[in-house]
Every structure is written in structure tokens, then in C-alpha cells.
Amino acid sequence: MEADEGLILNVSSLPSPESHHSAGHKRCRKPLPSKDKWQPKALKRKLQWADEGAPSKQKHKLSVSPIKKCTQEANICVKGNLSSKSPPKKHSADRQNESLSSRPFIKTSCLFKNNPEIPEIRRGGVKQVQEKVFTSDSFSQLDLHPHLVSTITTVLKLSSMTSVQKQTIPVLLKGKDALVRSQTGSGKTLAYGIPLVQSLQGMKSKIQRSDGPYALILVPTRELALQSFDTVQKLLKPFTWIVPGVLMGGEKRKSEKARLRKGINILISTPGRLIDHIKSTKCIHFHRIQWLIMDEADRILDMGFEKDVTVILNALNAESERWQNVLLSATLTEGVTRLADISLHDPVSIAIVDETWDRTTPEQEAMCSPARMVEEGFAIPEKLKQHVVLVPSKLRLVTLAAFILGKCKFEKRHKMIVFFSSCEQVEFHHELLLKILLGGQKAEEPERLPLPSSHLKFLRLHGSMGQEERTAVFQEFLQCKTGILLCTDVAARGLDLPQVTWIVQYNAPASPAEYVHRIGRTARIGCHGNSLLVLTPSEAEYVNSLASHKINVSEMKMEDILSSLMKDDRFKGRQWGNKKSRGVNPQEVRERATVLQTEFENYVHSSEGTVRWAKKALQSFLRSYTTYPKTLKHIFHIKSLHLGHVAKSFGLRDAPQNLSTSMAASPGKKTKLKPKRPDLRRKTQGKGRLAEILRSEYSSGMDSGVSKVKRKKKHGKPGNQKMLT
Ligand SMILES: Nc1ncnc2c1ncn2[C@@H]1O[C@H](COP(=O)(O)OP(=O)(O)OP(=O)(O)O)[C@@H](O)[C@H]1O
Numbered sequence: 001m002e003a004d005e006g007l008i009l010n011v012s013s014l015p016s017p018e019s020h021h022s023a024g025h026k027r028c029r030k031p032l033p034s035k036d037k038w039q040p041k042a043l044k045r046k047l048q049w050a051d052e053g054a055p056s057k058q059k060h061k062l063s064v065s066p067i068k069k070c071t072q073e074a075n076i077c078v079k080g081n082l083s084s085k086s087p088p089k090k091h092s093a094d095r096q097n098e099s100l101s102s103r104p105f106i107k108t109s110c111l112f113k114n115n116p117e118i119p120e121i122r123r124g125g126v127k128q129v130q131e132k133v134f135t136s137d138s139f140s141q142l143d144l145h146p147h148l149v150s151t152i153t154t155v156l157k158l159s160s161m162t163s164v165q166k167q168t169i170p171v172l173l174k175g176k177d178a179l180v181r182s183q184t185g186s187g188k189t190l191a192y193g194i195p196l197v198q199s200l201q202g203m204k205s206k207i208q209r210s211d212g213p214y215a216l217i218l219v220p221t222r223e224l225a226l227q228s229f230d231t232v233q234k235l236l237k238p239f240t241w242i243v244p245g246v247l248m249g250g251e252k253r254k255s256e257k258a259r260l261r262k263g264i265n266i267l268i269s270t271p272g273r274l275i276d277h278i279k280s281t282k283c284i285h286f287h288r289i290q291w292l293i294m295d296e297a298d299r300i301l302d303m304g305f306e307k308d309v310t311v312i313l314n315a316l317n318a319e320s321e322r323w324q325n326v327l328l329s330a331t332l333t334e335g336v337t338r339l340a341d342i343s344l345h346d347p348v349s350i351a352i353v354d355e356t357w358d359r360t361t362p363e364q365e366a367m368c369s370p371a372r373m374v375e376e377g378f379a380i381p382e383k384l385k386q387h388v389v390l391v392p393s394k395l396r397l398v399t400l401a402a403f404i405l406g407k408c409k410f411e412k413r414h415k416m417i418v419f420f421s422s423c424e425q426v427e428f429h430h431e432l433l434l435k436i437l438l439g440g441q442k443a444e445e446p447e448r449l450p451l452p453s454s455h456l457k458f459l460r461l462h463g464s465m466g467q468e469e470r471t472a473v474f475q476e477f478l479q480c481k482t483g484i485l486l487c488t489d490v491a492a493r494g495l496d497l498p499q500v501t502w503i504v505q506y507n508a509p510a511s512p513a514e515y516v517h518r519i520g521r522t523a524r525i526g527c528h529g530n531s532l533l534v535l536t537p538s539e540a541e542y543v544n545s546l547a548s549h550k551i552n553v554s555e556m557k558m559e560d561i562l563s564s565l566m567k568d569d570r571f572k573g574r575q576w577g578n579k580k581s582r583g584v585n586p587q588e589v590r591e592r593a594t595v596l597q598t599e600f601e602n603y604v605h606s607s608e609g610t611v612r613w614a615k616k617a618l619q620s621f622l623r624s625y626t627t628y629p630k631t632l633k634h635i636f637h638i639k640s641l642h643l644g645h646v647a648k649s650f651g652l653r654d655a656p657q658n659l660s661t662s663m664a665a666s667p668g669k670k671t672k673l674k675p676k677r678p679d680l681r682r683k684t685q686g687k688g689r690l691a692e693i694l695r696s697e698y699s700s701g702m703d704s705g706v707s708k709v710k711r712k713k714k715h716g717k718p719g720n721q722k723m724l725t
Pocket residue numbers: 158159160161162165182183184185186187188189190329330493494495496520524525
């Protein structure tokens with residue numbers, strides 16, 4: 001099959017909204033295959049909660065009309081929606097009840113009916129690979145320039161080395177090539193940054209700016225380029241004659257050319273942008289190149305930049321005889337070991353195995369062979385608590401909202417990143433959550449006024465945003481203590497965003513490696529952190545797939561997440577009036593979830609434009625769903641999705657008709673989806689690779705590259721010009 005063939009979605013082939021026993025749903029009734037200690041219990045929990053604790057029928061009557069059949073609509077009273085159709089029922093004399101009862105019944109389809117059963121996940125005994133983060137050795141024990149040591153201790157305020165630094169710095173100081181794998185947030189940037197600065201400041205003939213690049217650092221994203229630049233710039237504080245610089249796209253080529261002409265000694269770039277300059281900028285040269293560092297090396301190759309990397313290696317080869325090579329990542333793949341084979345000379349492989357590790361015995365040395373590093377599985381930070389929640393499609397949106405409210409509004413002090421699989425979904429959820437959770441939509445109604453919750457700050461980051469806005473958001477989230485960043489995989493790699501306490505993966509990533517990098521945005525450098533992966537019941541087997549890579553997740557119950565709605569009286573159903581809720585009443589939680597869902601649906605259906613916008617987000621979700629690699633297709637298959645239920649998670653009351661996964665498709669017209677970047681076909685090897693790229697939002701910054709979704713703002717100079725030379 002051709003690379004893009006699998007991306008054509010004919011919705012008529014999907015189950016109809018009524019056929020809730022779709023293939024996927026049937027599938028999840030079967031026990032999960034037992035694999036790697038992950039065993040579902042034979043007994044399944046029914047999604048529909050038991051009635052215990054539910055109010056009496058009498059209480060029900062006011063809000064929920066009898067449900068005749070599964071697919072029927074229920075009438076739920078929702079605050080803040082006025083319609084002349086349903087006359088309000090008076091409740092009690094008090095003012096709040098008055099206002100509550102003056103509201104109509106709003107139709108919303110029954111959230112808690114017709115859902116597939118949720119299989120039980122039993123926690124297995126997967127033993128995760130553990131790395132020790134810190135050592136007791138100080139930087140002064142290394143043979144470094146005293147000014148460099150004092151910069152590390154006074155500017156960066158670091159005292160002891162991390163394990164990866166202790167092992168990598170001496171190797172690189174000896175001039176050796178290295179292949180480095182250590183867990184996310186373990187200090188790999190300084191592991192290469194310190195020896196790089198030490199070697200350049202000590203060169204016999206003092207470096208001149210006009211000499212051009214001595215070192216090239218390749219990273220997959222613009223934000224990571226800026227971050228690495230920032231670290232290198234700090235290390236260079238005492239060595240002002242060495243000039244670092246970033247090429248990352250989004251910025252005008254002209255100003256990058258001008259900076260290249262002036263001279264950049266440590267060049268940090270995304271591969272695509274560098275190729276762009278190699279092809280079009282006369283003054284770029286690599287005569288004096290001494291270092292080539294590829295951070296997130298596996299990602300650089302996965303992105304379809306294999307060919308670009310070859311072009312870069314050839315450009316270096318043509319002008320320089322020998323340079324020191326360093327490849328780093330938390331996850332090394334076979335692609336990287338292949339690259340290591342061709343580009344590294346007698347490399348030292350560094351993997352942090354355990355605290356007793358040293359390289360004195362041949363057995364331990366063998367533990368670090370590149371092949372072993374790939375086989376071994378991924379190390380996850382010890383203090384990172386990983387969770388999974390199984391949520392039927394219809395309930396995904398309210399569960400996400402309840403989770404955000406629970407953590408960021410009621411527990412406070414949380415900083416959260418939520419990952420989505422496409423830019424359109426990020427845009428859509430950002431707007432929707434902002435409007436409904438912050439109450440912006442009905443701000444004119446006093447009871448709907450946004451609560452003064454500075455903790456509920458929503459930001460968004462994805463590859464279709466203009467660079468100025470992207471940099472501004474990145475900086476804002478970097479500095480804020482609380483808040484929620486909705487993003488694509490553009491933020492999955494390398495970003496060091498302090499104090500992030502929760503990572504939510506609303507759409508499952510396409511590979512275990514990406515899972516590891518996404519969750520790696522928390523629990524950095526020995527800190528605590530948490531992650532939550534949201535799966536539908538038919539996707540539960542993904543947990544086994546993670547377990548086979550030694551990734552251990554524990555289950556969180558959807559009901560527990562939804563129960564945080566009990567703390568938010570904005571979503572109180574009418575029949576509960578002013579009654580104080582005692583404890584968590586499952587029936588009341590369900591009704592609050594329904595009220596919240598209705599709020600979402602009302603907003604989405606408030607205009608043709610918002611409906612179109614929700615459909616577009618839904619389309620992009622479906623399109624990304626078709627791009628899971630072959631190895632995961634049995635778990636994530638478009639035919640397992642119940643379109644009507646999925647539509648609900650986009651606030652749409654019905655499954656859109658004649659939906660096509662093409663963004664350009666107009667209603668009633670099915671359009672074949674083509675890759676946004678035709679050259680990707682050429683660069684990638686087969687569908688799997690293309691799928692990977694389409695799912696991700698990495699951008700090389702090549703303007704001729706991945707086409708942009710409508711930009712909110714015009715491109716300008718990067719927000720933080722001071723950071724650039
Ligand atoms: N020796 C150290 N002591 C304390 N903090 C450190 C030390 N070295 C690095 N750090 C800090 O640890 C954080 C994570 O470092 P870094 O971003 O280099 O991790 P990484 O291993 O590259 O992560 P990823 O795999 O996600 O890219 C940074 O804030 C950095 O300043």
C-alpha cells in the first residue's frame with residue numbers, strides 16, 4: 001500500500017452512531033491478551049455505575065427524563081441556557097434555586113449509556129530500568145578551567161555531577177566519540193556542554209568570531225535549540241570571545257545569514273534549517289569544525305531527516321578531516337546505532353546501568369554495547385508515577401476537564417502539560433476549555449463569571465503557530481509556577497520546563513519512545529512527577545505494549561477523576577438545589593458530568609463556525625488515528641472507533657455525515673489525504689515512517705517544508721532576540 005493510501009477515511013465504513021457494539025467495542029469485551037505480566041481480570045467492570053448512593057427516584061424525576069432506549073436523549077437541566085421550548089419548573093424559594101429552576105431542560109445524549117465495558121487492568125510486576133541520577137562527585141574533581149567550574153557552581157548553581165555527567169565528561173575531554181543514553185532530565189546537555197566549552201576555551205590559538213563554527217549541535221525542535229543555546233551561553237560567560245548562535249527557522253533567513261556572516265563559533269540548529277543554509281548561504285562553512293553533537297539523535301533520524309543528516313555529514317566531510325562526534329538520547333533506536341556505526345570512530349557507549357556500575361569488567365562494559373542499549377528498554381525516572389485511565393470515547397472530554405479542574409483548580413500548585421496528536425486538536429481544546437472551564441462564554445451572566453483562579457491558566461504550543469508566539473508561550477510556561485500547556489509532540493523532546501507536576505497524554509503516542517519523552521517533561525533531575533495516559537477501553541492493550549518495553553503504569557479510575565466535579569458547583573444539576581453534597585454520590589457526579597458535557601455541546605453548537613471548527617478538530621483526530629504504525633494498528637484502528645461517540649468528545653451532538661480526514665474536504669465531498677510535505681515521501685521509508693512524521697509536529701523551520709495551518713500571528717523576529725547573537 002502506498003504511503004498515503006491508508007489515510008483515506010470513508011466514514012460510511014465506520015460504525016453508525018447507533019451501532020454501539022462496534023468491532024472495537026466487541027473486542028474490548030474479550031479479555032486482554034496476557035502479556036508481560038499484564039493481566040486483565042476475567043470480570044469486567046461495567047461502566048454504568050451501580051446505583052448505590054444514588055438519590056431516590058423522586059429526586060431523579062426533576063432532572064432526568066426516563067430513558068426509553070439506550071440511544072435516547074436524556075433531559076438534563078443545565079445552568080445558563082435559556083430557551084423558550086421547555087418551561088422552567090419552580091424549585092424552592094431561595095434565590096439560587098429560583099435562578100436554577102428558571103432554566104430549561106437541555107437535550108444532551110446520555111453520556112453514561114451505551115458505552116463499552118471497561119476491561120480491568122491488573123498491575124503487573126514489570127521491573128523498570130532504573131538509573132541513579134546524582135553522584136557525590138563535584139565538578140571541581142574534573143580537570144576543568146577554574147572559571148568554568150565557578151560558572152557551574154555560581155551561575156548554574158550546581159554542586160555535584162549527575163551519573164551521566166560523571167561518565168560522559170571525562171570521555172569527551174579525552175577527545176573520544178560517544179553514544180550516550182540516559183533517562184530524561186538527567187543532565188545530558190551539560191554532559192556534552194561542559195567538555196565542549198572546556199575544549200574550545202583551551203584551544204592553542206584563541207578562537208575568533210570570524211573563524212566560523214567549531215562546533216555544531218543538532219536538535220530536533222526550535223524550542224530545544226533555544227534552550228540548548230541558553231545553556232551553552234551560560235557556560236560561555238567567562239569566555240566571551242567564543243560566540244554561540246542559533247539557526248532554527250521561523251526567523252527571517254536574511255538575519256540568520258547576517259549572523260552567520262559575522263561569525264558563529266558554536267552553531268545550534270535544527271537539521272532542516274541547517275540544510276537550507278548549506279544550500280543557500282554562501283558564507284556558511286565548516287573548515288574548522290571540531291565537534292558534531294546530535295541531541296535527541298533517534299528523533300532526528302525518525303523525523304525523516306536521515307537524508308538531511310547525510311547531507312550535513314557530507315558537508316562536514318568535504319571541509320574538515322576529523323571532528324568529535326556525540327550522539328545522545330534517553331531512547332536509542334536501531335537507527336541511531338546504524339548512524340553510530342557510520343559516523344562514530346571507536347566510540348564509547350555510555351548507558352547508566354545502575355549505581356554500582358563501572359567499566360572495569362568486560363561484563364559491565366558489554367552492558368553498554370550499542371545493541372544492548374537498544375534492547376534493554378527505557379529507563380524512567382524513579383520518582384515518576386505513571387497512571388493510565390480507561391475512558392469510553394463519549395466521556396473523554398468531560399474526564400479531561402474534570403482532571404484539569406481537580407488538579408489545577410482544586411489541588412492548585414500544579415503545572416500540567418497535555419499532549420494531543422494534532423495542532424487542530426490543541427487549538428480546539430484550548431479554546432473550548434478556556435471558554436467553559438473559565439466560564440468565559442457566559443461571562444455576562446453573574447453566576448457564570450470566571451472564578452478568580454489564576455491556577456487555571458491555559459497555554460498552547462504547536463508547530464503551526466508563528467515563531468514569535470511560539471517563543472513567547474514557551475517562555476511564559478517556562479516561568480509560570482502553575483498552568484496548563486496544551487501541545488503537540490513539539491514539546492515532547494528535550495524541553496526542560498521546571499516544576500511540571502503532571503503530564504497528560506490525551507492521545508496515545510505512536511511509540512514507546514515518544515511515551516518516554518513526553519512523560520520525561522516531569523520528574524526531572526530527581527524531582528517527583530506524575531503522568532496520566534488516557535485510553536479508550538478498546539485501546540487497553542496498549543498497556544501491554546508499554547509493559548513489553550519495561551514501562552509500568554498503574555490504573556486510575558475514571559469515576560475518581562470525574563468526582564472532582566463535586567467540588568465545582570457550576571456544574572450542579574438542578575435537582576440538587578442548594579443541598580450540600582455529602583461525600584461523593586455517583587449519581588450526582590454523573591449528572592454534573594452531563595451538565596459539563598452539555599456546556600461543551602452548547603458552546604460548540606452556538607454557531608455554524610464553532611460546529612465547523614469542532615468538525616475540523618475531529619477530522620484531524622481521525623486522520624492522526626490512521627497514522628499509528630503497523631505494530632500498533634491492532635490497538636489503534638480507525639474501525640474500532642465509534643464515530644458518534646468520538647464526535648461527542650468534540651462537543652458534537654451527532655456524528656458528522658460524510659466526514660473525510662482531509663482538512664480540505666467540504667461536507668459531502670471525500671478527498672484523498674495527501675502528505676502535507678511531498679518530499680517526506682521521498683525521505684521516508686514506507687508508511688510507518690510517514691505516519692510517525694504526520695503524527696508529530698516537529699518542524700525544521702524550512703519554509704518550503706510542512707505546510708502551515710492558518711497562523712494566528714504574522715511571523716516576526718523571535719521574541720527573545722537577546723538570546724540570539
Ligand atoms: N549536576 C546537576 N545538578 C543539578 N541539576 C542539574 C545538573 N545537571 C543538569 N541539571 C539540571 O537538570 C535539568 C535537566 O537537564 P537536561 O535538560 O540537560 O536533561 P536531559 O537529560 O537532556 O533531558 P532530556 O532527555 O529530556 O532532554 C536542567 O534544569 C539542568 O539545569
